[in-house]
Amino acid sequence: MKLELAGTIDVLIAFLLAPLLPGIINRVKAVCGGRRGQPLLQCYHDVIKLLKKGAVYSRTTSHVLRAGAVIAPAAMVAALLLLPVPGRRAVMSFTGDVVLWAYLLGVARFFTMAAALDTGSSFEGMGASREAFFSALCEPVLLLVLLLMGMHSSGGPVAALVAVALIIVLLSENSRIPFDDPNTHLELTMIHEVMVLDHGGPDFGFITYAAALKLWMYGMLFSAAAVLPVFRPEGWLPQTGVFLASMVVFAVIVGMVESLMARLRLTRVPQAILAGGALCVLAIAFALR
Amino acid sequence: MxxxxxxxxxxxxxxxxxxxxxxxxxxxxxxxxxxxxxxxxxxxxxxxxxxxxxxxxxxxxxxxxxxxxxxxxxxxxxxxxxxxxxxxxxxxxxxxxxxxxxxxxxxxxxxxxxxxxxxxxxxxxxxxxxxxxxxxxxxxxxxxxxxxxxxxxxxxxxxxxxxxxxxxxxxxxxxxxxxxxxxxxxxxxxxxxxxxxxxxxxxxxxxxxxxAPEWFGWLLIVAGLVSGVFGVVYALAQHDLKRLLAYHSVENIGIILLGLGTGFVGLSRGNTALAVLGLAGGLFHVLNHAVFKGLLFLGAGAVHHATGTREMDALGGLIKKMPWTAFTFLVGAVAISGLPPLNGFASEFMIYFGSFGVLRGGDMSLAGIAAVSVAGLALIGGLAAACFAKAFGIVFLGEPRTKQDQARPVTEAPPEAVLAMAVLAASCVLIALLAPLGIHLLAGPVSVVFAGGGIDIAQTKAELARAAGAYTGVAGIFALLLIFTALAALLRHVLLRGRRVEHSAVTWDCGYHLPSPRMQYTASSFAQPLVSFFRTVTGTLRAYERPTGYFPGLSRFSTRTGDLAWDKFFAPVFSAAAAQLGRLRFLQQGGIHLYVFMIMLALVALLIRVFW
Amino acid sequence: MLYETMMVVVILAGLVILGSSRIRMYIRMAALQGVVLGFLPLALERSLPAARTALLMAVAIVLKGVVFPWLFTRAMREMSVKRERSPIGGYSGAIIFGILAFILSLWLSNKWVLHPSLAGRTPEIAVPAALFTVLTGVYVIMTRKKALSQAIGYLVMENGVWIFGLSLAGEIPVLVELGMLLDVFVAVFVMGIATLKLQRGFGHMDADRLNELKG
Known part of the structure; x- marks a missing residue:
């Protein structure tokens, strides 16, 4: 295991800038739809407002609901220590650290699902059920993507395949549009958002912030998948510059996908994830040659 | 006592x-x-x-x-x-x-x-x-x-x-x-x-x-993947808590076999890292599965004892009446799902670790094994997490789905039982946190299996020491996860101090004004998307009487999941065997002298055969 | 690199056919495969092609990229069928089949001992890509119910054979390939007419209901 204390700066950058990503995505969507859209910093306002509130709990709920809201951000922060900015080292790095990273996200998801079931609401049960289904299918694709990224293959078709598979996984895992709609809080279409219906106050602030951190981390993965096969930036400033630029590109891509695509029918979602798996298998075949 | x-x-x-x-x-x-x-x-x-x-x-x-x-x-x-x-x-x-x-x-x-x-x-x-x-x-x-x-x-x-x-x-x-x-x-x-x-x-x-020759390793890998994936898929389709746990044993045996299989293939390919880590991972999982599956079955036993039913769709909300059982069951559920910071992840990580190490070698088919076992473990892990979110969530959370207190009040398990479960739950945490110090103990069992296989104990120890390095990181993150959780809880406590906190609201059900416990999601409905996705494997049968007319009467819905191996293989074979063996019934006349006569006949026939 | 990229495109197009329900998508993807594969000799030779090869390329590209899609689109419009309905095994099953078929093709191609004269020449991905494409075509013919989809499956199969032929044969036997193309052309033509008749005669073109013909 290697420790890199300079990496804490990257963690701080993530803490500060993570809520900006949803803002950029929403702005892109607004521009594409011919609207002005919400402020870029909306997510910051939301989190701060929520942290200032009191709380209301259903009498059905137990400590599990309260624990879920605490464990999710904690798992995200722990996971953040394992991801590097392209060209640098993460705070902690060892063989197989990406596996731990993926499973830390799994912890957050498990407790969010448990918290949803804790409310006894059938809507939240439905959300948890779908989340469980899609994330179980995403898991092998994500692990294969991480495996492929760890192989440090050259550019070309392999890198493109990996990037596309990664985008499929990250859209599904972050409840973005072709898989889930982050804006429809009260529709039966949604998956992730419905699970947190009964969270309020600071708990919901934690959950929102954790979701932003998760999106940020997937952005870091995307940045690594897109930048590293092309070149390896040297020096702190260029690395940071390239990284932040790629994050903006990432947010724009997600925003464009959301603007251009309709939500998939639920029966189509597993197929899309399976297609991501097929891309990974293909990429492995090419990468090993 | x-x-x-x-x-x-x-x-x-x-x-x-x-x-x-x-x-x-x-x-x-x-x-x-x-x-x-x-x-x-x-x-x-x-x-x-x-x-x-x-x-x-x-x-x-x-x-x-x-x-x-x-x-x-x-x-x-x-x-x-x-x-x-x-x-x-x-x-x-x-x-x-x-x-x-x-x-x-x-x-x-x-x-x-x-x-x-x-x-x-x-x-x-x-x-x-x-x-x-x-x-x-x-x-x-x-x-x-x-x-x-x-x-x-x-x-x-x-x-x-x-x-x-x-x-x-x-x-x-x-x-x-x-x-x-x-x-x-x-x-x-x-x-x-x-x-x-x-x-x-x-x-x-x-x-x-x-x-073991190389093909045996491959056979184990295939058997492991089949047991692992289909075990958990069948588990998802169950309504009976203990049946669900039983299918999870099939799944975990699959993970163990996967580890052993990669170990044997690594051995015959001369890849020391894969050999040692695969086998050690499998053995480590033997220990871990014993701990958390013991814990989960004890929890299920406590639930059965308290409520008199194992039917998950009849349970719910037990966390309020059996807090200790619920908490330890949660620990077991997280552990068996292979999630940090518990021991289930620790042993799966060993197999991952071996697989990730192989990729640098450039051996095409070994890399194939790595990819297959990584994807297989991830799929099994994801499905297991889904299944235990269901098992824990439906049995312990929400409201009771049927009246439970009729015969006798539902109470917490006796102190001895709670102590036993608590010790197992604590073991789940301790094994995970102490793994970097303890995994060198696996060198002994591994070297017994590999004795004569070309890997001596020094090499085994070296590989495990290398893994221990990574485990230091894993345990560090585990500890940090616990610390961060505590800090976040503290932050929440500080934020909420002095503010209005309402604890007795009704769960908000999107405007519906008469929510009843029967409307909650059940184990069957939770697993329905996954089960219907895998229905070609599980062969789940549904019986559905739709509500009809303007004033519909009772409608019914039930699912039953058999077992493909039983329905399609063992049951036909056994009934055919029973039919054939039925022809020997004439020997069974019920009289003791006849049986003695037959024994003697057999003895004489044997004697003749021997002295011929 | 060029050759590999081409193969990736062809395999992905096959996967899209497996996972999609729109017949228009099948036509487009099969045409994409055809056009990409039409340029395959360029990737293999890395130089300007001989006149015969150029002719073959031109014929293949025009046929697969223009003529067949046009024919299929026309048939689709006349019969007003846009979608495949409930194929055997479902779409997820088809994608899983695709993944397994690709792994099987890789495994088979590892066992395959190429003729020594080809050892250095043939790109390693050729055999699995070709096998995979043939399997895709066969699977589409087996599981899709509309006669039109089955005809497209036939075309996809031919694309796989084309990869085999071009990548494995040292010298491209132009006559053989041209003959094959002619075969496909006739087949597509006949199928087109047959499905059209089927449609007019029965009001549908579900090939699995052809047993109505038994009388």
Whole structure:
């Protein structure tokens, strides 16, 4: 295991800038739809407002609901220590650290699902059920993507395949549009958002912030998948510059996908994830040659 | 406390110390009566005794009948003897004793027909397994050191025989029948510990056959993937809590076999890292599965004891009445899903670690194994998390789905039971956090299996030391995760101090004004998307009477998930066999003289054959 | 690199056909495969092609990229069928089949001992890609119910054979390939007419209901 204390700066950058990503995505969507859209910093306002509130709990709920809201951000922060900015080292790095990273996200998801079931609401049960289904299918694709990224293959078709598979996984895992709609809080279409219906106050602030951190981390993965096969930036400033630029590109891509695509029918979602798996298998075949 | 429980606990504690001594000091204990405790035996012995002691503690207050305790102790003793026997006959005797003792415990569940049927399925399955094991021993005994055809047959027989005991698909059919039928602490013992003797036997058979060829490793990998993925898929489709747990044993045996398989392939390919880490990962998972599956079955037993039902769709909200059981069950659920910061992740990580290391080597088919095992483990992990979110969420969270307190109030399990579960739950945490310090202990058992395979103990230790480096990181993150969680909880506490916090609102159900507990999501509805996605495998049958008309009456919906291996293979084979063997009925006339006559006839025929 | 990229495109197009329900998508993807594969000789030779090869390329590209899609689109419009309905095994099953078929093709191609004269020349991905494409075509013919989809499956199969032929044969036997193309052309033509007749005669073109013809 290697420790890199300079990496804490990257963690701080993530803490500060993570809520900006949803803002950029929403702005892109607004521009594409011919609207002005919400402020870029909306997510910051939301989190701060929520942290200032009191709380209301259903009498059905137990400590599990309260624990879920605490464990999710904690798992995200722990996971953040394992991801590097392209060209640098993460705070902690060892063989197989990406596996731990993926499973830390799994912890957050498990407790969010448990918290949803804790409310006894059938809507939240439905959300948890779908989340469980899609994330179980995403898991092998994500692990294969991480495996492929760890192989440090050259550019070309392999890198493109990996990037596309990664985008499929990250859209599904972050409840973005072709898989889930982050804006429809009260529709039966949604998956992730419905699970947190009964969270309020600071708990919901934690959950929102954790979701932003998760999106940020997937952005870091995307940045690594897109930048590293092309070149390896040297020096702190260029690395940071390239990284932040790629994050903006990432947010724009997600925003464009959301603007251009309709939500998939639920029966189509597993197929899309399976297609991501097929891309990974293909990429492995090419990468090993 | 019943004397049987005291004897069991005292015996187990007395045995654990020498077992640990052998494991740490690497000095095998030998006795001329056919006993040899080397590090592999000691490793399994430790698991058996540790979990058995806690199972006995769990039932110390609730189980009163001496008969049960007699067979419980017999089962523990025979398991311990099985892993210590160095003599074939002694091994088979203790193996058979183990099967019979557990059979009695399964049918002991009362006069219910379901228990007896389950018992008979178990009885037949385990003896078919034993038959294959005897063939294996005869083959290896008649042709020691043989290679080619005989070794192939012997290894396949070993896999079928020991695989039946371990619950490997498609020979797992007895598990989902026998485990629910037995009382909770017995199913914890059977599922957590007894099926592991199958893994032990498999490893011994491999060393006896002089090592495993590469195809055997591949076979194990395929068997592991099939058991792992389909085990968890079947588990998802279950409504019965203990049946669900039984299918998860099939899944975890799959993970163990996957580890062993990658280990053997790595060995025959000369890849030390893959060999050591695969096998060590499999063995580590044997320990971890014993701990968390024991815990989960004890929790399920406590729930069954308190509520009188195992039907998940009838339960709910138990966390309020049984907080300790719920908390320890949650720990077990997170552990079995392979999630940090618990021990389930620790052992799966070892297999991942070996697989990630292979990719740099450039060996195409080894990299293929790595990719297959990584994808397989990830899929199994994801599905297991889904399944345990369901099991924990439906049984312990929400509101009760039916009235539970009718016969007697639902209360927390007795203190002994809670203590047993708490110790197991604490072990889940401790094993994970102490893994960097403790995994070098696996070098002993691994080197026993690899003795003569070209990997010496120094290499094994070096590989495990390399893994220990990564485990330091893992344990560090585990600790940080716990610290961050505590900090976040503290932050929430500080934020909410002095503000208005309402604890008695009604769950908001999108404007519907008469929510009732019956409207909650159930285990079946939670698993429905996944089950219908895998319906070609599970063959789930649905029966649905739709509500019709303007004033609909009662409507009905039910699903039933059979078992493909049972429905399509064993049931037809057995009924065909029964039909054929029915023709021999004429021999069974009921008169004793006829039977004596037939015995004599057989003796005479044998004598003639011998002296011809 | 060029060759590999081409193969990736062809395999992905096959996967899209497996996972999609729109017949228009099938036509487009099969045409994409055809056009990409039409340029395959360029990737293999890395130089300007001989006149015969150029002719073959031109014929293949025009046929597969223009003529067949046009024919299929026309048939689709006349019969007003846009979608495949409930194929055997479902779409997820088809994608899983695709993954397994690709792994099987890789495994088979590892066992395959190429003729020594080809050892250095043939790109390693050729055999699995070709096998995979043939399997895709066969699977589409087996599981899709509309006669039109089955005709497209036939075309996809031919694309796989084309990869085999071009990548494995040292010298491209122009006559053989041209003959094959002619075969496909006739087949597509006949199928087009047959489905059209089927449609007019029965009001549908579900090939699995052809047993109505038994009388």
């Amino acid at each position: 019943p004397i049987g429980a005291i004897v069991a606990i005292a015996g187990c504690i007395a045995g654990i110390i020498p077992a640990l001594h052998v494991l740490v000091s690497a000095l095998p204990v030998k006795h001329p009566a056919g006993i040899l405790v080397d590090q592999l035996s000691a490793f399994f012995l430790f698991i058996i005794l540790f979990v058995s002691a806690l199972c006995a503690l769990f039932a110390a207050r609730t189980e009163k009948r001496p008969v049960t305790w007699f067979f419980f102790n017999l089962l523990v003793a025979s398991m311990a003897l099985t892993v210590c026997a160095s003599d074939t006959i002694l091994f088979l005797i203790s193996w058979e004793t183990m099967s019979l003792a557990s059979f009695v415990l399964v049918i002991d569940g009362g006069a219910r027909k379901a228990s007896r049927d389950a018992g008979w399925i178990y009885f037949v399955a385990t003896h078919i397994g034993t038959a294959f094991i005897i063939i294996m021993f005869m083959g290896l005994g008649a042709f020691p050191g043989a290679n080619g055809g005989f070794a192939t047959v012997a290894l396949v027989c070993a896999l079928i025989g020991f695989g039946t005991k371990a619950g490997m698909m498609p020979f797992h059919v007895w598990l989902p029948e026998a485990h629910p039928a037995a009382p909770g602490f017995v199913s914890a013992l059977m599922s957590g510990v007894m099926i592991k003797t199958g893994i032990y036997g498999l490893l011994r058979a491999v060393t006896l056959a002089g090592g």
